[in-house]
Amino acid sequence: MAFVIEHMDGPLYEWSFIEYKHAASAIGRExxxxxxxxxRGVERISPFASAYTKKAHQLLDINTLCVLDIDAEETLTPARASRFTHFVFGGIMGDNPRKHRTSSLIPGAKRFNLGKSQFTTDTAVMVAYLIKKGVKLGEMHFAYELEVNVEEGLSLTLPYHFLVIKGKPFVSPELIRHIINSHSF
Ligand SMILES: C[S@@+](CC[C@H](N)C(=O)[O-])C[C@H]1O[C@@H](n2cnc3c(N)ncnc32)[C@H](O)[C@@H]1O
Incomplete structure (x- = not known):
């Protein structure tokens, strides 16, 4: 079984790199x-996840996988997840309004949504991982956006849904530091 992020953004931006590392630390390297x-991307990712230059459809039988796509009609449930061994996500930076780029990921594969709100890629991996473990979407808690305090009197709002685990948003502390350090006003 594996959770597969298909990188789709060209350069491996620091933001994506941090998200992929965070997903690996949450669900386990294997x-x-x-x-x-x-x-170069393979070299950077290999210390904490399995990394490939090939695309997911070149590595996997399409019948063993499903794609997680907000625009899919059906929602992933534990029963539906039990039919698949591999779960494929778009390694795409969030956009608002959305450009629906996940629709180009493995045409012909079975697809499910995780609800109709956009998650960051690492959050989507974690939500699907929990569903595969038997937790229903309705049993999870979410925050509708995340406010990052950049400095006194200045904050940024990330317009994505975040999973809340034990009262804390599921977000990498390294990503918060990256956002604060890379914004100049
Ligand atoms: C930050 S999202 C980018 C989505 C992109 N804006 C689009 O419209 O296709 C990155 C990935 O997380 C997954 N994802 C995020 N929210 C999801 C949801 N509600 N349902 C299913 N997959 C989701 C998808 O695999 C998606 O490609």
Whole structure:
């Protein structure tokens, strides 16, 4: 079984790199694959996940996998997840309004949504991982957006849904530091 992030953004931006690392630390190194990377991307990702230059459809039988796509008609449930061994996500930075780029990921594969709100890629991996473990979407808690305090009197709002675990948003502390350090006003 594996949770597969197909990198789709060209350069491996620091934001994506941090999200992929966070997903791996949450679900375990053995269960996270990152595909469609450059050779340099493979070098960077390999210490914490299985990393490939190939695309997911070149590594896997299409019948064993499903794609997680907000635009899919059906929602992933524990019963539906039990039919698949591999769960494929778009390694795409969130956009608002959305450009629906996940629709180009493995045409012909079975697809499910995780609800109709956009998650960051690492959050989507964690939500699907919990569903595969038997937790229903309705049993999880979410925050509708995340406010990052950049400095006194200045904050940024990330317009994505975040999973809340034990009262804390599921977000990498390294990503918060990256956002604070890379914004100049
Ligand atoms: C940050 S999202 C980018 C989605 C992109 N804006 C689009 O419209 O296709 C990155 C990935 O997380 C997964 N994802 C995020 N929210 C999801 C949801 N509600 N249902 C299913 N997959 C989701 C998808 O695999 C998606 O490609």
């Amino acid at each position: 269960e996270l694959w990152v595909t469609n990377l450059s050779r």
